Amino acid sequence: MNATPKRLRKVILSGIRKSLLEFGSATKVELSDKLEISFPTISKFLTQMEKDGEVISVGLDESSGGRRAKRYMYNPEYMLGLAIFLERTETNYAIFNCVGEVKEQGKVPSVLVEDGLHLLTTSIEKLITAYPKISSIAIGVPGSVDNGRIFYIPGYEQFQNFDLKGFYEDYFSIPVVVENDMNAAVLGFHHNRRIQDNQSLVYLYSGQNGPGAGFMINGDVVRGSTFFAGEVSFVPQYNDRNFRQALENGTGPKEVPISQDYQIDAISRLVASFTAIINPHTIIFCNDEVEEAIVEKIALASSKYIPSEHLPDLTISDWKQDYLYGLQSLGLDLMLNQPLK
Template sequence: MSDIRLTSQHTKSEMIRCIRSALLEQGSATKVELSHNLQISFPTISKFLKQMEDRGEVTTIGLDESSGGRRAIRYTYRPDYMLGLAIFLEKSETNYTVFNCLGEVIEQGNTHSMLEQDVLHLTTFIENIRNAYPNINAVAIGVPGAVNNGKIFLIPGYENYHNLDLKKHIEEQLSIPTVVENDMNAAVIGYMAQRKIGDNISLFYLYLGQNGPGAGIVINGEIVRGKTFFSGEVSFVPQYDDRNFLQALTNGNGGEMSIVPMEKKVDAISRLVASITSILNPHYIIFGDDEIETLMLHQIAERSATYVPKEHLPELAASDLKHDYLNGLQCLGLSLLISQQIDD
């Protein structure tokens, strides 16, 4: 169980968030257990549980065995009381999932790409899903671009989203709490959550991408965003006399990666692996398994060892990027859900 105790003066919303988290993680709890685990007074726990029960957010599931006194009531959280919506925008399609407070998927699907359309299309799409699921209380959106607190400031090729404060737009238009995240930051969050990777781990998740390469970077369990939220934009990493990483992957002209000979692609990626190893020395470098096959992974490992000593290289692995991406967005959406302040 994660540490969800409150250790200082705390607000009503913080206490409700902790009660929700405890019930969802433990499955059920009594007032005494919640009071002890969260270090919140018994009367305060009782008051909040009564409010949450009255609005249908928690329910009782019976009485505990008596230990000599009055039998304690056991409470559980109703995971479908609030739902979240995760959406990621890509060049070829738009993927989405509706999930409950336990992260269980209610609906999942995909539709046409909306990146080249006006943001109104995305707004209408979200509104239509909310009409089908009125208890959606959080939206998490992933985009193939650099994001600063909900504002997309770099998204090459998609002018309709450039310099758009997408978080503010959705919240103003639909009144739904929203988080907007860079695609690879979301993917690395999902990868770590799925595998329960600890705080002492550092990793680098590389996507070659439909819109050019990008990366999610974690150091000691924390996402690295950088001074201007530009971290991970590895397209610009210089590699050869006249080419950066993107140009090396696309034959210097920004064209399709598929036309570049495999040997040159392996060398470009290996140079990046060597650079990241020398600067960050991470435990893992992760690739999308739809981009890097096992044979290519071995070739990258061998070539990288010609640039840096082999013993310092991280473990190279492949993962399901789409799954990690949606899982990361769900994590962000769940954080919004359990932090919801509901007026009584």
């Protein structure tokens, strides 16, 4: 349950941080109104945060008829985040500040190899030494993750069933989050487009291992009972073909970008299924797989199967970018929940 004053403090603190970042800057009264926390409490927190260098005073507001209010902004460089993308062929990383600006981006050899863990550890160590303000680590992996433990990662058995989060939190004493690549992308899209919470999104992609989807429903990532959610390859669509078979059309290698009519019909049937089942607000396609004109064709084709007023917003986005945003947003969340020093 955790309904204690200590918990309250954490919630208030992270509320102040989030509001300052959201608004860009704010006065104490604005924060008090927004967060519905009393003025003296806001004041006490802000005084301490200013002392720590976490917030900066940026002068006085114009008077609105009385004494002028002091305006504060969050110091975006106060904490940095580290995002790491584990991929088959390479490992990318990005260091970003609290407003999402990337301070440094780079790559190291893939760590999804024998003794990769050690390689990863030394890479992180170097980065933390160079940027001591790093206060969170977000790691994206091409596998299923349950609360920081890598659950199922076909092809990279040395990481299978390894508690990456626990390991690095102990090792570095910095909060760590580990998330599946697809789920991170959905989160990133959600966060970047500033979509209201508790909306539902579907991110559709053609992976190396066949098509898949990431779901966010009511604002939560969907993992499924056996972490099988999103394996849309298996959706039966025609008398004797499922989605994957329909996409491949018996020709073996898949065609990308999407262009053929049989592909469009298969996708529009999938869109119809999503709509009839979870009725999401938005379905997102990858910009390197689908073009604008094709999306329109898919929308048109879908309306053969379902009333078009229920059709979700079909949109295109940059998967890589959303993946980064997603890891950033997960890391930022960890930072904003950190206690006052």
